[in-house]
Amino acid sequence: MIETLHSLSLGFATAMAPDVLLYAFVGCLVGTLVGVLPGVGPLAGISLLLPVTYGLNPTSAIVMLAGIYYGAMYGGSTTSILMRIPGEAASVMTCIDGYAMTQKGRGGAALAVAAMGSFVAGTLSIVALMLLAPPLAEFALRFGPPENFALLVLGLLVLAYMSSGPMTRSLTMAALGLLLGMVGMDTMTGLFRFEYGLSELGDGIGIVPVAVGLFGISEILLSAGQDTKRDIRTPRLRELLPTRREWRESAAPIGRGTVLGFLIGIIPGPGHIISSFVSYSVERRLSKHPERFGHGAVEGVAGPESANNSATTGAFVPMLALGLPSGAVPAIMLAAMMIHGIAPGPMLIQEQPQLFWGVIASMYVGNVVLLILNLPLVGLFVNILRIPYSYLYPSLLAFATLGVYAVNNSVVDVWIMTGAGLVGYVLRKLEYEIAPIILGLVLAPMLELNFRQSLAMSAGSYSILFERPIAGTMLAVGLLLLFLGMRPILMQALKWRGDAGLEPAASGERKENP
């Protein structure tokens, strides 16, 4: 414990340095704007702004990106409550009771409860992150290539299982991402694969152009042509104070939302979205007056808002401790770390204590900044929505091109961004999740290296992946999830066999129902 506090003080020394503090502030501010603007979620926001961090030192870059991530969670609640427009997907549940409170003249109180809930959840979940990540990383130091391979496979399978829609779709997307990650030089033999004479592809397909294209450009393509005028109403400062009753009713949902959000955030998948839905259902179920939900129940704002902020911090646990991104946003942040020459993984805390503890401490600072920033400036943020989208999206497009080009000074990356944008647009139209693609792309080199190293260790025996207890357990859990996810397909196949008269029981059924 004393060691943790000592490390935290080291982190605060880093986080309070003027430049890091400035980038934490900028990250929170930009994140709030990203959260406020509908159509620009944290994923698209971070993808578009990733290139801005190239000139920064690694700590400032990660601090700024983290600020954008949790800042977007704060910002998303503002438009949900005041205008019933969810700034990002995790704020959908806040719309229901938050907007109902606004209609009753309690919009200011709803904003204050959301901000306070986010602050409390954010702060408590950072304490949990701080206590959980170092021992987890220490445990992961025992991992060899088979365990790392099993962990990466498990991460992908959990993400596919947790994704909305059939698991086969998500697995297809993950396989596509993994295949894209195969482009470029093979790390073990130095042989070039699928580079087709383009020297730019020798290092592989860049994560930045793919992320910016898949998330940023596809978002622009989907929202283009939607220039609607909005009725904007901002609450006065004195309206922001909740009543004692509202505070009392919010306390327990904030506590429950914090715990739920953190636990869900650790699991691979869109934790911040799932957690707000789960929290809302839990609060409604636990409430003595569930009929109030949907008509302005303050618990319906406090719970989901706390949960989605807590989940954001929870997502940092596997990312910082194991180097395993639990979703698309942590995957992009992991990519940012790699761009800055930092090897993510369990050694990060030992090798880069300044970065790890600096990021942790900056989160405490960021939460305070967001609380100070959000409530008094709520009117300013809401006015951002007055910018016509017909001017906003061309700016975002130009900015994305600039950022992607600046990575390697290469137009090939701009072409990759354009292609990824088109693919992302079509896939999202078809309601396919694109997050597994980016996760696959990030994990592919690690997955291949650990797979081949494992086989080299065992002289070609695949049993090494199942004989070692940690690797075996993780793969067994992964296979179980795979089975559970594929069950609908298996059941359908069995039904077809029955229909085709290949099974006696089914043919008997057919006789009864001619």
Next chain:
Amino acid sequence: MRSPTIDQVAGSVFAAFSLLVLWESRKIPFGFLAEPGPGAVPAILAFILLACSIAVVIGGRSGKRVAELQWTEWRHAVAILGMCAFMALALERLGYRLSIFIALLALVSIAEKKGWIAGIVFAGCFSFGSHYIFGTLLRLPLPQGPFGL
């Protein structure tokens, strides 16, 4: 005849892509299953993608149909993708400022019909302003075109 489902179309495209990858992988040494070479993992992944695609096609027989999809924003989407392609082609030939200026002007004045004056003012301010911030102040090496633009 009813139109195919989304999953049937998407699954078929992914299956075709996986077959293409398998075909292309033949040029890369596979090694052995016990000692995989550089072509082994791509081939295994292509097989996994093929299996998943077939499962998507099988599982998606009763899903949403392609004909039900709405593509209302397609004109804007084509214009935006066209501008992305233009920027990729023009960036190193015309330079940053000129390429961005033309792309933004086209999007604002033609695609969004906001008028030429508004388009010129917006595109000019953005292209020259962003070049000043990123190119001059932050010293990002941005490509220059004719007349040093």
